Amino acid sequence: MSFLSVKNLHAAVGxxxxxxxxxxEVGEGEIHAIMxxxxxxxxxxxxxxxxxxxxxxxxxxxxxxxENVLDMAPHERAAAGIxxxxxxxxxxxxxxxxxFLKTAVNAVRTARGEPELDALNFLKFAREKGxxxxxxxxxxxxxxxxxFSGGEKKRNEIFQMAMLEPTLAILDETDSGLDIDALxxxxxxxxxxxSPHRSMIVITHYQRLLDHIVPDFVHVLADGKFVAxxxxxxALELEKDGYAKFGIDESASAAA
Amino acid sequence: MTPPAETATVLEExxxxxxxxxxxxxxxxxFAPKGLNEDIVRFISDKKSEPEWLLEWRLVAYRHWLTMxxxxxxxxxxxxxxxxxxxxxxxxxxxxxxxxxxxxxxxKLLETYKKxxxxxxxxxxxxxxxxxxxxxxxxxxTTFKEKLTEVGVVFCPISEAVQTHPELVRKYLGSVVPxxxxxxxxxxxxxxxxxxxxxxxxxVRCPMELSTYFRINAANTGQFExxxxxxxEGSYVSYLEGxxxxxxxxxxxxxxxxxxxxxxxxxxxxxxxxNWYPGDxxxxxGIYNFVTKRGICRGKNSKISWTQVETGSAVTWKYPSCxxxxxxxxxxxxxxxxxxxxQQADTGTKMIHIGKNTTSTIISKGISAGHGxxxxxxxxxxxxxxxxxxNYTQCDSLLIGDECGAHTxxxxxxSNPGARVEHEATTSKISEDQLFYCQxxxxxxxxxxxxxxxxxxxxxxxxxPMEFAVEAQKLLGVTLEGSVG
Numbered sequence: 021m022s023f024l025s026v027k028n029l030h031a032a033v034g035x036x037x038x039x040x041x042x043x044x045e046v047g048e049g050e051i052h053a054i055m056x057x058x059x060x061x062x063x064x065x066x067x068x069x070x071x072x073x074x075x076x077x078x079x080x081x082x083x084x085x086x087e088n089v090l091d092m093a094p095h096e097r098a099a100a101g102i103x104x105x106x107x108x109x110x111x112x113x114x115x116x117x118x119x120f121l122k123t124a125v126n127a128v129r130t131a132r133g134e135p136e137l138d139a140l141n142f143l144k145f146a147r148e149k150g151x152x153x154x155x156x157x158x159x160x161x162x163x164x165x166x167x168f169s170g171g172e173k174k175r176n177e178i179f180q181m182a183m184l185e186p187t188l189a190i191l192d193e194t195d196s197g198l199d200i201d202a203l204x205x206x207x208x209x210x211x212x213x214x215s216p217h218r219s220m221i222v223i224t225h226y227q228r229l230l231d232h233i234v235p236d237f238v239h240v241l242a243d244g245k246f247v248a249x250x251x252x253x254x255a256l257e258l259e260k261d262g263y264a265k266f267g268i269d270e271s272a273s274a275a276a
Numbered sequence: 277m278t279p280p281a282e283t284a285t286v287l288e289e290x291x292x293x294x295x296x297x298x299x300x301x302x303x304x305x306x307f308a309p310k311g312l313n314e315d316i317v318r319f320i321s322d323k324k325s326e327p328e329w330l331l332e333w334r335l336v337a338y339r340h341w342l343t344m345x346x347x348x349x350x351x352x353x354x355x356x357x358x359x360x361x362x363x364x365x366x367x368x369x370x371x372x373x374x375x376x377x378x379x380x381x382x383x384k385l386l387e388t389y390k391k392x393x394x395x396x397x398x399x400x401x402x403x404x405x406x407x408x409x410x411x412x413x414x415x416x417x418t419t420f421k422e423k424l425t426e427v428g429v430v431f432c433p434i435s436e437a438v439q440t441h442p443e444l445v446r447k448y449l450g451s452v453v454p455x456x457x458x459x460x461x462x463x464x465x466x467x468x469x470x471x472x473x474x475x476x477x478x479x480v481r482c483p484m485e486l487s488t489y490f491r492i493n494a495a496n497t498g499q500f501e502x503x504x505x506x507x508x509e510g511s512y513v514s515y516l517e518g519x520x521x522x523x524x525x526x527x528x529x530x531x532x533x534x535x536x537x538x539x540x541x542x543x544x545x546x547x548x549x550x551n552w553y554p555g556d557x558x559x560x561x562g563i564y565n566f567v568t569k570r571g572i573c574r575g576k577n578s579k580i581s582w583t584q585v586e587t588g589s590a591v592t593w594k595y596p597s598c599x600x601x602x603x604x605x606x607x608x609x610x611x612x613x614x615x616x617x618x619q620q621a622d623t624g625t626k627m628i629h630i631g632k633n634t635t636s637t638i639i640s641k642g643i644s645a646g647h648g649x650x651x652x653x654x655x656x657x658x659x660x661x662x663x664x665x666x667n668y669t670q671c672d673s674l675l676i677g678d679e680c681g682a683h684t685x686x687x688x689x690x691s692n693p694g695a696r697v698e699h700e701a702t703t704s705k706i707s708e709d710q711l712f713y714c715q716x717x718x719x720x721x722x723x724x725x726x727x728x729x730x731x732x733x734x735x736x737x738x739x740x741p742m743e744f745a746v747e748a749q750k751l752l753g754v755t756l757e758g759s760v761g
Contacts, residue, residue, distance in 0.1 A: 120727065
C-alpha cells in the first residue's frame with residue numbers, strides 16, 4: 021500500500037485550474053523527484069499537499085497513511101508528519117529561530133501524544149540536529165530567516181525538517197538560489213535525513229540537485245499533469261534534451 | 277460636616293434608594309450619592325480626614341473643571357458621558373457581599389487566569405473573592421513594608437501619605453500635572469479616590485520591584501487613581517502598575533493621574549500592564565480609560581522610563597510623557613497597544629526637551645485586529661535651551677484582518693538648531709505567508725498569530741520586569757484570540 025496516494029487531483033487558484041489531474045503513489049521511504057518548467061504547477065502541488073489557503077481542490081483525493089489529508093488543517097497535516105521546505109522561506113522578525121522551533125516542536129509533539137521537551141533537552145536536541153546542517157549557534161539565535169543569506173535560509177529549512185522529524189518531506193526548489201557549496205551542505209543534510217520511514221518529494225527545475233539527492237522515481241510535470249514518469253535516468257534525459265522532448269514549450273508555459 | 281438643605285435631600289433620597297439594594301443607610305460611613313458637586317468633593321475629602329489645604333486644592337480643581345470641556349481631538353468615538361450619573365465615592369465592598377470562594381466566580385474569568393498562569397491565591401484576589409477567606413494579604417504586605425522601611429522608602433496609599441508625609445505630598449502633588457492641566461486630570465484632582473505614594477530617599481536603590489505588593493493590593497483602588505512617585509538624588513525605583521489578569525470593575529470611567537519626579541542622578545522605571553474589561557465582541561460595555569501620566573526629570577543625569585502594555589479598555593486615551601528639564605536627562609517610552617474587536621486606543625507620548633544634551637527614545641508598537649482603531653499620537657519638542665537634544669522615534673503598526681485601522685500622528689517642534697530628531701514609522705500586515713509558514717510547522721492559527729505578534733513587540737516586552745514579561749507575552753495571545761480564522 022502506498023504511503024501517500026494522490027488520485028486525479030485537480031486544483032485551482034483564484035478560479036483558474038492549475039493542477040489538471042495528478043496521480044502519484046509514494047511508498048514509505050521512497051524519494052520522488054518532480055521536475056518541470058516554471059508555471060507547470062510544481063509549487064501549487066506542494067501547497068495543495070500542505071493545505072495552504074487559496075489553493076482549492078476541485079476534484080480527486082489525497083490519502084496519507086490511509087487518512088484523507090484534504091480534510092485536515094495545515095497544522096494538523098504538520099502534526100501528521102507532512103513537512104514542506106519552502107522555496108521562499110518566510111521571515112518572522114523578533115522571534116528567534118530557537119524559540120520558534122521550540123514552539124513548533126512542542127506543538128507537534130503534543131499533537132502526536134509525545135511529551136514536550138523542556139528548555140534544556142530542547143537545546144540539546146537542537147544542537148545535535150544543527151550539526152547535520154553545520155548550523156552555527158548564531159544562526160539558531162537570530163530571528164527566523166531575518167537577514168539570512170539565500171543559502172542560510174535553505175539550510176534552515178532542512179534544519180527545521182530535522183527537528184520536526186516528518187514522515188513525508190516536500191522540498192520545493194530547495195536548490196534555487198544556492199551556490200555550489202551551499203548546495204552540497206543542504207543536500208548532504210537531506211541525505212543524512214533519508215530513512216526507510218521518511219518519504220520525500222523533491223521538486224526542482226534542474227537535474228543538478230538530483231546528482232546529490234538521488235531519487236527513486238522522477239516525474240515530469242507540465243501544464244498541471246505528469247507527462248512522463250520513470251527512474252532517475254529520466255532526469256538525465258531531461259538534462260540532455262530539455263523539456264522540448266516532452267512537447268513542452270518552456271517559454272510559453274513560463275508565462276502561465 | 278453639615279450639607280446644605282438641598283444636598284441633604286439628595287443624600288437622603290439616595291440613601292433610601294440604596295437601602296433597597298441592601299446597602300447601609302448611614303451615609304456618613306459608606307458612600308456618596310450619584311453626581312458631582314462641591315458637597316461631594318467635600319464629602320470625599322472629609323471621609324479621608326484631609327487637611328484644609330487639600331480640600332481647597334480639590335475645590336479649586338472642581339471649580340475649574342466646571343469651566344472646561346471634554347477634549348474631542350483624540351481619534352476615538354464613544355457616547356457622551358453623563359458625569360452626574362456616576363458615583364464619585366464608594367467605600368470598598370464588605371467581605372460578605374463578595375464571592376466567598378473561587379467556586380462562586382464566573383468560570384470564563386477563571387479560564388483566562390489559568391491561561392495567563394496566575395497563581396490561585398492571586399486569582400482569588402483579582403476575582404474579588406473576600407480576601408480573608410483565602411489569603412492573609414496583611415502579613416505579606418507587612419513583610420514588604422518592613423523591608424522598605426529599613427532603607428527609608430515610603431510606599432503607601434496616597435491617602436495615608438497625606439497624613440504621614442503631608443509636606444512631601446503638598447510640595448509635589450500637582451507639580452507635574454497641574455490641577456488645570458486637562459479635563460480628566462482636573463476631574464481627578466477634584467475627586468481622586470486613592471492611589472500610591474512612593475518616596476525614595478537620596479542614594480537609595482529600592483531593594484525590590486514595587487509590583488508584587490501592588491498586585492495583591494490592587495483591587496479597589498477606585499476609578500480616579502492618583503499616584504505620586506518621587507525619586508530623590510541618586511536613587512532608583514522600579515514600579516509596576518496593573519496586572520495581566522482582567523480585573524472586575526463596575527465603574528466604566530477611569531481617569532487616573534500619575535506624577536513622577538526624578539531629582540539629580542535618579543531613575544524611575546514605570547511599567548504598566550493594562551487589561552481592563554474591553555467590552556464584548558460587539559463593542560458593548562468596556563472601560564473608558566482616560567489617563568494623564570507625566571514625569572519630570574528635574575535633576576541632571578536623571579532618567580524616566582515608561583513601559584506600557586495596553587491590551588484592555590474599550591477606549592484608551594493616554595500619553596505618558598517626560599519633561600526633560602535637567603541637563604543630560606533621559607526619557608524613554610516603550611509601548612505596546614492592542615485593539616481587538618471594537619476597541620479604540622489613542623496613545624503615545626510627549627518628550628519635552630528643555631535641558632542640554634537631553635535624549636529621548638520612543639518605541640511604539642500598535643496592533644489592530646477585528647474592528648479595532650489604534651492611533652499613535654506623539655510630540656517631540658526641543659526648546660531653544662535644549663542644546664544637543666536628541667530623539668529617536670520608531671512607530672510600528674501591525675494590522676490583522678482588513679477592518680481595523682492604524683494611524684500615526686507625530687508632532688515635532690524644534691526650536692534649537694542643534695537638536696536632532698529622528699522618526700521612523702512602518703505599517704505592516706501579518707502576512708498570509710507568515711501565518712501559513714507557522715501553521716506548516718505545526719502551530720494552530722491562534723498560536724501562530726500570538727508568536728508573530730510577540731516577535732513584533734519584542735523590543736518593548738524586553739523592557740518589562742522579568743516576572744511580567746512572560747505573563748505579558750501570554751496576554752498578547754489571549755487578547756488576540758479569535759482575530760484570525
